[in-house]
Amino acid sequence: MKNFVRKLITNWRKLGLPFFDETIVIAVSGGADSVSLALALHELKQRKKLNLNFVIAHFNHDLRGIESEKDAQFVQKLAENLDFQFETETGNISTTGNLEENARLARYEFLAKIAQKTNAYGVFTAHTINDQAETFLMNLIRGSGLLGLSAMKPIAEFQSKELRVESQALRFQIIRPLLNITKREETENFCQEKGFEFRKDEMNADEKFFRVRVRKKLIPFLQEFNPKIIETLAKTTSLITLELQPLNTEFISERLKINDLQKLDKALFYNVLRAWLKHHRSDLRNVDLKHIEAIERLTHSRKSGRIVELPNAETVYKKQGYLYYEKTRVEKS
Amino acid sequence: MKNFVRKLITNWRKLGLPFFDETIVIAVSGGADSVSLALALHELKQRKKLNLNFVIAHFNHDLRGIESEKDAQFVQKLAENLDFQFETETGNISTTGNLEENARLARYEFLAKIAQKTNAYGVFTAHTINDQAETFLMNLIRGSGLLGLSAMKPIAEFQSKELRVESQALRFQIIRPLLNITKREETENFCQEKGFEFRKDEMNADEKFFRVRVRKKLIPFLQEFNPKIIETLAKTTSLITLELQPLNTEFISERLKINDLQKLDKALFYNVLRAWLKHHRSDLRNVDLKHIEAIERLTHSRKSGRIVELPNAETVYKKQGYLYYEKTRVEKS
Numbered sequence: 001m002k003n004f005v006r007k008l009i010t011n012w013r014k015l016g017l018p019f020f021d022e023t024i025v026i027a028v029s030g031g032a033d034s035v036s037l038a039l040a041l042h043e044l045k046q047r048k049k050l051n052l053n054f055v056i057a058h059f060n061h062d063l064r065g066i067e068s069e070k071d072a073q074f075v076q077k078l079a080e081n082l083d084f085q086f087e088t089e090t091g092n093i094s095t096t097g098n099l100e101e102n103a104r105l106a107r108y109e110f111l112a113k114i115a116q117k118t119n120a121y122g123v124f125t126a127h128t129i130n131d132q133a134e135t136f137l138m139n140l141i142r143g144s145g146l147l148g149l150s151a152m153k154p155i156a157e158f159q160s161k162e163l164r165v166e167s168q169a170l171r172f173q174i175i176r177p178l179l180n181i182t183k184r185e186e187t188e189n190f191c192q193e194k195g196f197e198f199r200k201d202e203m204n205a206d207e208k209f210f211r212v213r214v215r216k217k218l219i220p221f222l223q224e225f226n227p228k229i230i231e232t233l234a235k236t237t238s239l240i241t242l243e244l245q246p247l248n249t250e251f252i253s254e255r256l257k258i259n260d261l262q263k264l265d266k267a268l269f270y271n272v273l274r275a276w277l278k279h280h281r282s283d284l285r286n287v288d289l290k291h292i293e294a295i296e297r298l299t300h301s302r303k304s305g306r307i308v309e310l311p312n313a314e315t316v317y318k319k320q321g322y323l324y325y326e327k328t329r330v331e332k333s
Numbered sequence: 334m335k336n337f338v339r340k341l342i343t344n345w346r347k348l349g350l351p352f353f354d355e356t357i358v359i360a361v362s363g364g365a366d367s368v369s370l371a372l373a374l375h376e377l378k379q380r381k382k383l384n385l386n387f388v389i390a391h392f393n394h395d396l397r398g399i400e401s402e403k404d405a406q407f408v409q410k411l412a413e414n415l416d417f418q419f420e421t422e423t424g425n426i427s428t429t430g431n432l433e434e435n436a437r438l439a440r441y442e443f444l445a446k447i448a449q450k451t452n453a454y455g456v457f458t459a460h461t462i463n464d465q466a467e468t469f470l471m472n473l474i475r476g477s478g479l480l481g482l483s484a485m486k487p488i489a490e491f492q493s494k495e496l497r498v499e500s501q502a503l504r505f506q507i508i509r510p511l512l513n514i515t516k517r518e519e520t521e522n523f524c525q526e527k528g529f530e531f532r533k534d535e536m537n538a539d540e541k542f543f544r545v546r547v548r549k550k551l552i553p554f555l556q557e558f559n560p561k562i563i564e565t566l567a568k569t570t571s572l573i574t575l576e577l578q579p580l581n582t583e584f585i586s587e588r589l590k591i592n593d594l595q596k597l598d599k600a601l602f603y604n605v606l607r608a609w610l611k612h613h614r615s616d617l618r619n620v621d622l623k624h625i626e627a628i629e630r631l632t633h634s635r636k637s638g639r640i641v642e643l644p645n646a647e648t649v650y651k652k653q654g655y656l657y658y659e660k661t662r663v664e665k666s
Contacts, residue, residue, distance in 0.1 A: 141558045143565035146572050213558070221554055225474045225546070232476035235622070239479050242599060243576055266575055289568070 001047070004190040005040045007181050009049055015154055015177065020051040022121040025087075025114050027107075028056045028078070030071040030199035033126035035078065036187035037178060039194050041124075042082045053085070057114045057123070059107040060090040063099075071199050078196075087114045100209050105161070112160040115172040122173035127152060130184040133233035134214050141214075145289035147274060150241040151234070154179045161312070180238075183230060255322040261299050269296065277310075280325040286311035299323065334380070337523040338373045340514050342382055348487055348510065353384040355454040358420075358447055360440075361389045361411070363404040363532035366459035368411065369520035370511060372527050374457075375415045386418070390447045390456070392440040393423040396432075404532050411529075420447045433542050438494070445493040448505040455506035460485060463517040466566035467547050474547075478622035480607060483574040484567070487512045494645075513571075516563065588655040594632050602629065610643075613658040619644040632656065 012019075026041065028034040044050040058075040062068050072088055079086035091106045093099065111123045132152055139148030154177065160170040178187070191198045222229040256276055261269060273292055278284055287310060294308040295316050307317040314327045345352075359374065361367040377383040391408040395401050405421055412419035424439045426432065444456045465485055472481030487510065493503040511520070524531045555562040589609055594602060606625055611617055620643065627641040628649050640650045647660045 140569065141555065141562065141565070143559070143561075143568060145569070146576055149569070210558075218554070218558070221551070222474065225543075225551070226476070228476075229474065232474070235476060236473065236478075236482070239622070240573075242603070243479055270575070289572070 002190065002193065004036065004186060005043050008040050008177060009044055011177055011181050017175065018052065018121055023053040023055060023118045025055045025057050025111065025118060025120045025123045027111055027123055027125045028058050028075050030075045032188040032191050032198040033128055033184060035196060035198040036190045037124065037126040038078060038082060039191065039196055055085040055087055055114065055118050055120065057111055058088045059110045060088060061093055061103050062090050063093060063103065074199050100211065108158055109160055109162050112158065112163050112170045112172055116165065116170055122175045124175045124177060126187065127176040127179050128182045128184045128187060129180060129234045130230055132179060132237060133230045134211055136233050136237040137214050137218060138210060143289065145292065146240055147284045147287055149237060151237040152176065152179060255324050258299055258318065258321050258323060335523065335526065337369065337519060338376050341373050341510060342377055344510055344514050350508065351385065351454055356386040356388060356451045358388045358390050358444065358451060358453045358456045360444055360456055360458045361391050361408050363408045365521040365524050365531040366461055366517060368529060368531040369523045370457065370459040371411060371415060372524065372529055388418040388420055388447065388451050388453065390444055391421045392443045393421060394426055394436050395423050396426060396436065407532050433544065441491055442493055442495050445491065445496050445503045445505055449498065449503055455508045457508045457510060459520065460509040460512045461515050461517045461520060462513060462567045463563055465512060465570060466563045467544055469566050469570040470547050470551060471543060476622065478625065479573055480617040480620055482570060484570040485509065485512060588657050591632055591651065591654050591656060
């Protein structure tokens, strides 16, 4: 068994993932990362280490004309070769606002649909140590505060913004079994060793995307200072996560008493606020330092009735000595 | 009063620094940062805002021949112009090991001597927001863990490794009154506005120094991603400091009980260890993640009598169920 496959099955055990009787959706773009994950899972099935039902899900962002079409055909052929079920959809990505973020959201809505349709245990993505380091740098440059500098988790939850089942937002587990164990070049090497092609995502080479510039320009630049910069940054982001972990959860409730909050020192206040927001929104995506600071000002201001706006039509407001969180439900038109 | 001077006196008050009856040593290299600090303090003296005795201290690293000599002459003339006492010494920097670090240490030993000789309140250095951001990046690239990623403080303590008074190591306060309020370009502009020259430290342009490469190459590169990267990084390092602040100091004592340590989760263990090491060494300079991890292994290992070596002839060792810290005193030959 190749080292790549051995590391995957060891991590699979460590993460407590299922070995049989479940359906697993694998998100496959056609790039080396996701192709290597599909190949390794296929090998583990062949070797009877995993007795699972695999579904390959490919979202065609349709942003690159014929190349997008070729990606989709490539992934379909891969699914046929591996004898995995294949699911695909062609998206209609809004080009207003942040294209990168719109594409990501559309992809996750598609994955939520497939996870529900196949009654899957979770959606498996092929994020690597490199993604961990890139995400850290992007958030560092953006100045998103310690929240954004903490690490992606191997198991997380995604909640659909659009899809509901019995009036509950659709949720699914995102599982990243390569996240802390594999570098991107290992995925490329593994595909080559298995004699499989992979697609070079042209979008990955398009420098108008922030992530691509970080990957293609900034990281090579930093490697001149430290050849092991990827591992170093991945370790740093893990340390920050660890540091943020011991939250004082006794303060966490539906609403926060302003008198109590005012007694906290700054560090503890930030911790409590983070934990409280996480309690309400399930993650802290798009919450920036500026939002936390605005809530801090709201807490200490003597005026009543002020409001802080968070991303995604959310607000934190003050009422009768308490802070409340509210998410305005956006009805589909 | 220029904005630069106004910001300085406001911060002076905020930091609780003295207004009269004290001697203040200003460390002046001749670069814009330190010249602007000396000029601003001189102006505050003229305006009778500060009634202090100022001493300009210049350490000649003697690493650049005639240019080093010209720097020293330039600073001496500056001191004469401002009617400040002038102290200087020409160093003999060891070129074995890290030249940059050796130069820094020699400079601080000189400053310790001058601070003692003049019975000074403290040594004032002209670190700016830029230094904060550069130090953060250097430590990030080195992978020095969260300790290294936390911010320089406006008031810190330096303990001499060489000089002793009545068998006590010589200590002095380092005060950085420009640290979180001024960018480097403001110091250059202020010198120009005052019609004063400053020296362009050639060493600052020598790219074999890590800091110089960070300053001249990496930061401009990052500015293409975020024009406010200096402020962003300075803010991030402050946030990390804040996060590391609420240490559980009840655990801190001369020795640490291993049974207690083993009960702590990883995050708390790291916090306790950091606080304990800080208690013993006064700062965490040169303590890396690898040292903390080694002490973690020592704590959890069943074997007795193992030792972890820290930089500067320090050790942490296990004895009869406790961790001990020891610094081997290096006698001068």
